[in-house]
Amino acid sequence: MREWIITNGLGGYSSSTDFGGMNTRKYHGLLVAAIKPPYNRKLILSKLDESIEINGRKTILYTNKANGEITEGYKKLTSFEKDIIPIYTYKVSKVIIEKSICMIHEKNAVAVIYRIVNQKSKTKFNLTPVLNYRDFHSLTTNTKFDFSQKVSEDKEKVQIEFEKNQIVNMGIKDAKYEVYDNDIFYNMEYDVEKERGFDYKENHLVPGTFTVELKPNEDKEIVFICSTGDKNGIAIDEITNFSGKEIIENELNRINKQIEQSKLLNKKSKIKNKEYKDLVKDYIVATDNFIVKRQSNNLHTVIAGYPWFSDWSRDTLVSFEGLLLLPKRFEIAEEVLLGSINKAKDGLIPNSFSEYTGKPLYNSADSSLLFFEAVNKYIKYTKNYDFVKDNLYSEMKNIINKYIDGINLDGNNIYLDDIDYLIVSGTPKTQNTWMDVKIDGKAITPRNGKAVEINALFYNALKIMQELNKHWNKKIPQLEYSYIAKKCKKSFEKYFYNSEKKCLYDVIGDDKIRPNQLYAIGLSYPILDCDKEQAKNTFVTVTEKLLNNYGLMTLAKGEEGFSPKYEGGPYERDLVYHQGTTWPYLLGIYYDALKNLIKAEEDPKIKKTLKNTLSNFKLNVANVYTNEIINGNTIRKYM
Secondary structure (H helix, E strand, C coil), X not given: CCEEEEECCCCCEEEEECCCCCCCCCCCEEEEEEEECCEEEEEEEEEEEEEEEECCEEEECCCCEECXXXXXXXXXXXXXXXXXXXXXXXXXXXXXXXXXXXXXXXXXXXXXXXXXECCCCCEEEEEEEXXXXXXXXXXXXXXXXXXEEEECCCCCEEEEEEHHHEEEEEEECCCEEEEEEEEEEEEEEXXXXXXXXXXXXXXXXXXXXXXXXXXXXXXXXXXXXXXXXXXXXXXXXXXXXXXXXXXXXXXXHHHHHHHHHHCCCCCCCCCCCHHHHHHHHHHHHHHHHHEEEECCCCEEEECCCCCCCCCEHHHHHHCHHHHHHCCCCHHHHHHHHHHHHCCCECCECCCEECCXXXXXXXXXXXXXXXXXXXXXXXXXXXXXXXXHHHHCHHHHHHHHHHHHHCECHHHCCEXXXXXXXXXXXXXXXXXXXXXXXXXXXXXXXXXXXXXXXXXXXXXXXXXXXXXXXXXXXXXXXXXXXHHHHHHHHHHHHHHCEECCCCEECCECCECCCCHHHHHHHHCCCCCCCCCCHHHHHHHHHHHHHHEECCXXXXXXXXXXXXXXXXXXXXXXXXXXXXXCCEEHHHHHHHHHHHHHHHHHCCCHHHHHHHHHHHHHHHHHHHXXXXXXXXXXXXXXXXX
8 A cells, every 4th residue: 555645835735545545644635735834734624525317326445444344445446546636547447537636736625527428327426525623743532523514505615614613615616516414434443553652533524416417428527625715725605616627737737847947857868778767756746745834934844754743954955956956946944944943042043843832943063054065955956155155154153153162052062172172062851963763761872072064064154165265266264264174174184083993983072873963074074184094984884784775874783772673653763763773764864975086096906996886876866766765755754
């Protein structure tokens, strides 16, 4: 059983499975809307239960699991496909029913479009919305819903109001709506939640049914729209004014325009293999899902992953090049950079924002430093130094100064050791690197002190500031940043290299082999010289100990605490989240490290071997991306 997802550019989404649209997660739903984009997401329309009546004989098309039983609508399903939008095709007798699902861009609204063809008799098509209005992380166990509904005079439109003025608008042109009296769908079961160790049964509201009558030999388009009733939704008077064909064409044209603007598939493209061309297209379609607009400042931001996350700065900046620069979304890239720093405080860029209030959270020592790498890559693609100078440089300068002087906002305890010029961060009670799991207040992977990637990122940031000032011919700042960078690099080479294991300490004093050391050789300005043995040995050790076909393990086999499986309930999974679990997103920094080694290598034989490694690596990554990214998985795990 496969899952699909489509999004609306506001943080909302539509998602289910190819198995007749049976929901297997509490996060599944035809309309999950971000009430305060991209936050405060609510499940509104769980699904539509459809049936068709031909010559008075009723056949169900829906598939649900409840009370251990699965309804059998899936048996009428003849095909499922998803290129840009999901399409289900059913067959009852000789009648074909095609069901397409499409979100309306930058609206909290979903359109479900049916094409019914080849029906020769008088036919009725029934659509029963299964509704809720709850936080998308929770489950509803109500046995009575507090709601009211208003049906339009023509019975094509219905407005449902839940408590606290929560409005849902629905409608179908040429339909008749029949009101139900507090009908409830009891005990919908979500198998994936059960497997994950969570509660997995839920009740939904069934407020009524829309019925559309078809004349003999009539080929019919039926357009069902469900929307919030707020400013981000569609007004009840407009709900039946949409053409299904136009909705789908608008979305396809929007995506195809992005593909065209990326120029990755133009005639001059170096990519000749059809599989790679298809992959590039799928990649561009998938990346669009993560780009959303924040209502509070009207700037674009990046969702860290569906269905769980909102926007996380760390994830945004790690994926910045692939999401925004490679496909030439430069204006959006600028908005993301501006949005990343406009809530900066005491030198820290927010790591994330509350799902419920949008309040910035500052539990990160690396996000602010990753910002410099993103800026440097932006310059590499655009050469737009003026944008950086006019909009970003002042805060970048402030970040460096704060890291040097010290930051204790929210207990982050970040400062520059004035003896060895290495950055110290965190305390035994804080988790401010990406390995951030805490259980009952206890850090599972405590990395406080002098962490390898924090210092690699700090050095990289200093070098970027040095080069910016060189471009602007500002000599004094050049010298200042160069001086600190040299001191930092010298100490890093002295204290971080573990000659026994031939790699780098994860934190000074902690010799566990982890992938974070790749940042020392994979950034724009590697803190280790890539033509020296320290860098080469580090890469070899990481490759031998951590790399597999799906990404990099977070801890090497044989290390204390290593766990080979990520399974069980929430507690069990959190324990091993960074204790051996493979994360495909780390292939990005691995790839950059390999490129840096190739660039620095002078021996032609070794250089050739490394290039062959790179070619094989690209092929493997392509397979990972095909299987994972295009199915809408998180950037956090799948960059």
